[in-house]
Amino acid sequence: MIKYIVPFLIFILFIGCNEREISKKTSFGGKIINPKCSYVTLSNNSNFNDTIYLKKDNSFLGSYNKFKKGLYMFKHGPEHQYVYLEPNDSLLFRLNTWNFDESLVFSGEKAEVNNLLIEAFLQNELDEKSFSKFHNLNQRNFLKKTDSIKRLKETIINDYKNSTNNVSKEYIDILKIALLYPVYTNSEKYAIKNFSSEKPEILVDSYFDYRKDIDSTKDSLIFFGPYYNYIVNKLYNDVYLKKDNKDNFTINLLNNINSSISSEEIKNKFLYNTVIQHFFKEPNHKNINKMFFNFFKLNSDIEQKKNVQRLINDLKLLKEEEPLPSFDLVAATGNIKNISKLIKGKNTVILFKDYKYASDEWIASRTNYLMKKNTDVTFIIINLCATSKRYTKKIAIKYQYTLPNKSKVCSFSSSSFPRVILVNKKGIIKNGYTSLSSKEIESQISNLRNSK
Template sequence: MRYLIVLILAFFVFSCNQNSVSDSSVYFGGQIVNPRTNFVLFLKDEQILDTLILDKSNRFLTKYENLDEGLYTFKHGLEFQYIYLEPADSLLVRLNSWDFDESIVYSGVGSAKNEFLLNLFLQNEEEEKEIFSYFKLDENQFQHKIDSLKNVKETIYENFKINEIEISEGFQHLTNVAINYPLYRLKEIYPYYYKKAYRLASFPVLSEQFYDYRKSIDLNNDHLLFFYPYQNYVVNFLYNQSYVEKEKDSTKNDITTNVLNAIVKNVSSEEIKNTLLKRIVVNDFLKSKTTCAIDTTKIEIFLKNCSNQEYIDQVQNLVSDSKYVENNKLLPDFEVVSYNNDSVKNINNIIKNKKTVIYFWSTEYMSSEYLVSRVQFLQKKYPKVHFIGVQMQPAYIDIKTDYKLKKLDSSQQFKLLATSYANNFLTSRYPRLIITNSNGLVMNGFTYLDAKNLEKELNKLQIN
């Protein structure tokens, strides 16, 4: 049945153009079952190249002239997947947004290589479920496990090559990264988790051959920066270097500072260096034990070495936002609009005489699954605390039309007016939490759903 549906879709797409596909033209189209929105985004390196509107049958089709060979991304709703396109490809995709990756079916010219990439992605997802059991193995056992995983992936690749007449050099290079870099990442994090599993005082002593693969690693490949297996490996390599630095010198005990310095030392590509510096400093800021405290040393390293002005502005806005709402003072009043647009309310009237967590959220920075599960968990664990959601999405999402977000209580969901005072402390657009006591005093003016001390603070709030 699914095969028949794909054939019908293929007929629809190709019947839209009776001319044969030229050598340089690329067609990309498909169908979305249970669409979240009425469009699909087509991106390159996180930059939107095109917005593809769904028709009344939830189909889309586009033609690109002289599209460069390489890795692209299509995104629908909050989910995305990679595709590799070459001149003369005519790629069709069909998926159900309720089960995004697992439901994807490709057809047309170029489908085989993209189905192969998807299978590798799903294989990596399955491996992630088992990885923590590997870290109790000794070096030889662990290496044997890595070799076994690699053999499985290479077998998939060999089966793919049997039916492919010609495989481009670019795709071969991407395949090498897709197969090996997730495994290299496991080797980078192995010492840390082995030490943790056995509660050792230091990292295990490893053979000289353990990291031989590093000789072939390029930390400065701009073309792969936004390919998750590549960036994830690079970050974990840098963290491994940082933990080793800490073990060699006890004065270098701040891992984030070590990572920032490791980026400066090991990465020469401006684009990769800027991206990683911002990623590390923002993550540290949002998830620090001291709940979004400002560490001037880390900020200074970032500002000194980042050459991307947009990233600099984002981090400086984040720092400024964190200072705007002061602890142990009354929350500055601001207006919000009820979910149904039926009233404008002042936040201080909503939280009056209530112990409250106000969470400003945006699915640009966290998945809807995580947002819903985390909020529901906290609500259940802290029933005496009032949780209020304020949507700060650039493009407003109607939560009742999203099958995940609709689990949120719409009566406790609000959105901001463009003129709301709250916009003064949301300039970075990063999600944040504000915690107030029943007197309206700010207990924490800037924290985050992932902050390490959040539950400790909520425990204190609930019992006082």
């Protein structure tokens, strides 16, 4: 059983604050141990967004008039968590960035409700390890496991409601999402895995009955992880349930997003993310042009459309069976190297990347894996960052290059998304646009090795 209250005591001195004035406002503050940057941000999914700077002792305090009740997200460095706040609350927290989630403890008004939310988050992380195993069970045993976990979480919710006076309905709704939606999400994931298998099992008629208790129109909570994850998986399953042509899956998914999400801003984000993710999973899919056409028809965000158009323009360059154009690179030593000489007589994988659009950790993990598996293939990483000669961490520097000023290579990846090109020993492009995340990347490199 998860405990509701974690005993603690926090002493923070806020210099220059008038206590009487603060008490009339909503205040949010705390102390960061081992800070990663100089500030904390607090925001919701509408028009509230505040940056609170740390003091010399790494404490901070923000105070607000006319504060709106609801769920907020706070960020520090690369990490984030959620807090529930109401007008006139005074909520403090303390955390150590070396153990961000586990060290987070609240005090003040609404401490109990927020400690319960963080405990729900930590418990969900543990549950995910179990669910990853449950996905391999047959349907009957999977349902038994999920029902058992669901009952435990419902008990936590009911115990809290019965032991607390003046329970806010808004908070209970958020607590239900925090505790129960991860269970529902895994039910959706199990169904997706089943639907996409070669021999899908027929799901029982009552399988999706839990959906009857779910309000999937809370667009204002789309920034909340448990809610977002559920909605994404539900959108996928809705398409599978229609049993349409699998070749048109992404197009049908875009149509489902368009009809299911009312907020134009959120709808645009979903449409954009879906197109980008599906493109990089299958950049050579036969219906790729239809997918782009449908995106342009449904999306109304000009900047998102421009970036997808840049991606389409990139596809027109460096076509299959054409010679790779000659261009210069700058080695880490500062020496100029010509690409044609570097790859002469070698099967080569060339990665163009901008650190702003792909994390070093992910790029390094995928690249090092492929390099280890294909020791007879040459790998070249071209860092496209225009503002500084920044290299990708955790990849040997000898494989990495930057570009001279005003290099024509910038046009090869104008969208700035990571682009992989496969070139054979004769300098002929065998694949002009693939991706580290493509499900076919390993077979594509294998074909490159076997090409003549």
